[in-house]
Amino acid sequence: MPQSDSSDHSDNHETPDSCGFLSQFGKSEESTEWHSPAPAGYQRGVTKFVVVVGTVMSGLGKGIFASSLAKLIKDKGLSVAPIKMEGYLNIDSGTLNPYRHGEVFVLADGCETDMDLGTYERILGQDLTRKNFVTAGQIYTEVLERERRGGYLGRDVQMIPHVTGVVKMRLRELAMTGNNGKQADVVFVEVGGTAGDYENGFYIEALRELAFEEGPESTCFVALTYILEPSILGEQKSKAAQLGIKRLMEAGIQPHIVACRAKNPVTAKVMEKIAMFSNVPLRRIFSMHDRESVYAIPEAMRAAGLDREILSILNLHDRTNPGKEDVARVEWLDFSRRIFAPKKHHIELGITGKYAALRDAYASIDKAIEHCATQLSCDIRTRWIDTSELTDDTLTAKALEGVQAVIVPGGFGQRGVEGKIRCVKWARTNKVPFLGICLGFQMAVIEFGRNVLGLAGANSTEFEPNCAHPLIAELPDQKKLEGLMGGTMRLGGQDVMLDANSLASFLYGNKTQMTERFRHRYEVEPKYVAKLQESGMRFSGRHPKFPIMQMLELPQSMHPYFVGGQFHPELTSRPLSPNPMFMGLVAAGIASREPEFAATELGRRWVRSAPKPVTA
Numbered sequence: 001m002p003q004s005d006s007s008d009h010s011d012n013h014e015t016p017d018s019c020g021f022l023s024q025f026g027k028s029e030e031s032t033e034w035h036s037p038a039p040a041g042y043q044r045g046v047t048k049f050v051v052v053v054g055t056v057m058s059g060l061g062k063g064i065f066a067s068s069l070a071k072l073i074k075d076k077g078l079s080v081a082p083i084k085m086e087g088y089l090n091i092d093s094g095t096l097n098p099y100r101h102g103e104v105f106v107l108a109d110g111c112e113t114d115m116d117l118g119t120y121e122r123i124l125g126q127d128l129t130r131k132n133f134v135t136a137g138q139i140y141t142e143v144l145e146r147e148r149r150g151g152y153l154g155r156d157v158q159m160i161p162h163v164t165g166v167v168k169m170r171l172r173e174l175a176m177t178g179n180n181g182k183q184a185d186v187v188f189v190e191v192g193g194t195a196g197d198y199e200n201g202f203y204i205e206a207l208r209e210l211a212f213e214e215g216p217e218s219t220c221f222v223a224l225t226y227i228l229e230p231s232i233l234g235e236q237k238s239k240a241a242q243l244g245i246k247r248l249m250e251a252g253i254q255p256h257i258v259a260c261r262a263k264n265p266v267t268a269k270v271m272e273k274i275a276m277f278s279n280v281p282l283r284r285i286f287s288m289h290d291r292e293s294v295y296a297i298p299e300a301m302r303a304a305g306l307d308r309e310i311l312s313i314l315n316l317h318d319r320t321n322p323g324k325e326d327v328a329r330v331e332w333l334d335f336s337r338r339i340f341a342p343k344k345h346h347i348e349l350g351i352t353g354k355y356a357a358l359r360d361a362y363a364s365i366d367k368a369i370e371h372c373a374t375q376l377s378c379d380i381r382t383r384w385i386d387t388s389e390l391t392d393d394t395l396t397a398k399a400l401e402g403v404q405a406v407i408v409p410g411g412f413g414q415r416g417v418e419g420k421i422r423c424v425k426w427a428r429t430n431k432v433p434f435l436g437i438c439l440g441f442q443m444a445v446i447e448f449g450r451n452v453l454g455l456a457g458a459n460s461t462e463f464e465p466n467c468a469h470p471l472i473a474e475l476p477d478q479k480k481l482e483g484l485m486g487g488t489m490r491l492g493g494q495d496v497m498l499d500a501n502s503l504a505s506f507l508y509g510n511k512t513q514m515t516e517r518f519r520h521r522y523e524v525e526p527k528y529v530a531k532l533q534e535s536g537m538r539f540s541g542r543h544p545k546f547p548i549m550q551m552l553e554l555p556q557s558m559h560p561y562f563v564g565g566q567f568h569p570e571l572t573s574r575p576l577s578p579n580p581m582f583m584g585l586v587a588a589g590i591a592s593r594e595p596e597f598a599a600t601e602l603g604r605r606w607v608r609s610a611p612k613p614v615t616a
């Protein structure tokens with residue numbers, strides 16, 4: 001509910017009231033309440049806004065651009081709060097098909113978001129919340145629900161000011177709380193889609209209003225555009241970019257900075273044209289051409305002076321901490337250098353998956369593997385395996401032959417499930433390092449039930465509601481105990497208690513408790529737990545209070561590295577601190593080819609040492 005606070009704003013303007021209108025800002029008077037809502041105590045000019053809007057086309061890597069820029073500013077000692085504004089009417093990304101939209105990323109607070117939020121978390125090294133993600137569906141719902149409650153006091157409800165008002169309110173709330181509950185220095189706004197789309201028009205209008213109300217030096221608009229280079233012409237053409245930027249200007253927004261995505265470095269001629277047609281000084285036009293890695297982008301931006309221009313536009317130079325920047329920069333450069341350094345080790349990793357053809361559906365897994373490859377100096381070749389074709393053990397063995405590690409990732413639905421179970425069996429019986437994630441964890445339990453306990457007809461009620469042995473089942477009562485609504489998924493960060501002396505606690509640095517992120521509906525049926533454990537499967541990670549199995553492993557006498565999590569470890573992997581379950585998997589894969597690796601410093605940390613021989 002927007003609230004305004006007249007005491008704080010009307011006579012406490014930090015920036016000049018150049019527009020006159022602002023003397024009304026924050027007044028609780030009915031007529032202005034919807035125009036410029038702000039949380040109680042909000043002060044203009046404290047938090048600055050950087051807005052990234054795409055032009056010409058989507059798919060320019062706006063999320064990577066915005067997160068790299070936010071990282072550069074954060075590294076200077078400023079607190080940053082990114083927000084992604086989606087134009088779609090879905091309330092969140094939970095119902096989106098990963099095959100079309102990329103993976104559903106789950107935040108610690110359980111919000112199901114676009115995969116870009118994963119990019120922000122990884123590049124910024126910062127946990128985000130539902131406040132960092134907004135969809136048109138959320139905004140309209142808020143407005144319509146308030147209308148039903150009679151919250152608009154008899155007036156007609158309109159896009160301007162009511163819908164745009166909610167957008168501004170969200171941005172100001174984030175400004176006040178986006179730094180771990182405290183005020184953020186800079187809010188980075190990424191508008192989904194491109195300028196001129198119907199869907200995001202109200203966001204762009206709200207941002208125009210925001211910039212006007214916040215006053216000079218408060219908001220920096222960055223137009224991300226694309227420079228075409230048709231192969232038949234063999235030269236760069238700027239017209240599409242000009243027209244795209246014009247769409248933004250037609251909406252009343254004069255960009256401060258133009259960033260040009262392009263295959264090759266953008267020529268001076270093209271930059272001059274863009275400067276001329278967009279009223280942006282040449283020093284604020286940047287070539288953001290393709291780099292060998294996304295990790296090279298922050299440094300490329302810094303070298304071109306993009307960060308300094310942002311600081312000048314927003315008058316933020318005084319808030320920076322150069323010492324902090326040097327440390328952060330060295331750390332990041334070291335990481336980016338190691339990505340391309342020749343690797344000491346090599347493994348091949350098999351990943352099963354329904355969406356094997358589309359890597360965006362597994363973006364976080366892909367990244368988690370990349371983080372480990374860098375930290376362990378291992379060249380990891382991934383082999384994606386379509387399990388719907390694995391109709392028997394021979395075909396499975398053929399598909400997996402030669403891999404040193406296997407991941408069975410999460411998923412929903414029946415397709416390829418039997419093939420996944422065969423892959424688990426192959427990894428277990430051939431003692432090949434294995435990591436089961438969410439559905440993969442459940443497959444590991446079913447495989448063990450069928451082939452070790454001899455429970456014919458063991459399955460998950462997700463696939464076979466009336467199976468003889470529902471090892472994996474939907475347990476609504478248990479969810480009620482946890483305070484979750486029936487029918488919905490268990491989502492977000494949950495504590496996991498780790499058994500002492502387990503592989504699980506070894507991986508997590510001998511901790512007895514950690515937190516990982518979940519997104520599932522089914523889980524291990526508690527009545528089978530004792531039987532499974534008697535035969536060797538160990539549930540080494542559990543819910544602190546309820547009988548929810550959250551991690552499994554096999555003892556070293558049975559397997560060198562067989563681990564599963566009911567959660568999604570890939571969601572918490574970060575470039576400089578990869579997830580332990582992935583590190584353990586890759587390290588075990590390396591050790592299977594090079595036993596001497598276990599004795600190295602990294603090996604001692606990540607490869608579980610062989611059990612001590614029992615002396616008589």
Ligand code: GLN
Binds near residue numbers: 440
């Ligand atoms: N389909 C399974 C469940 O709902 C696994 C979900 C997943 O892998 N994310 O429990």
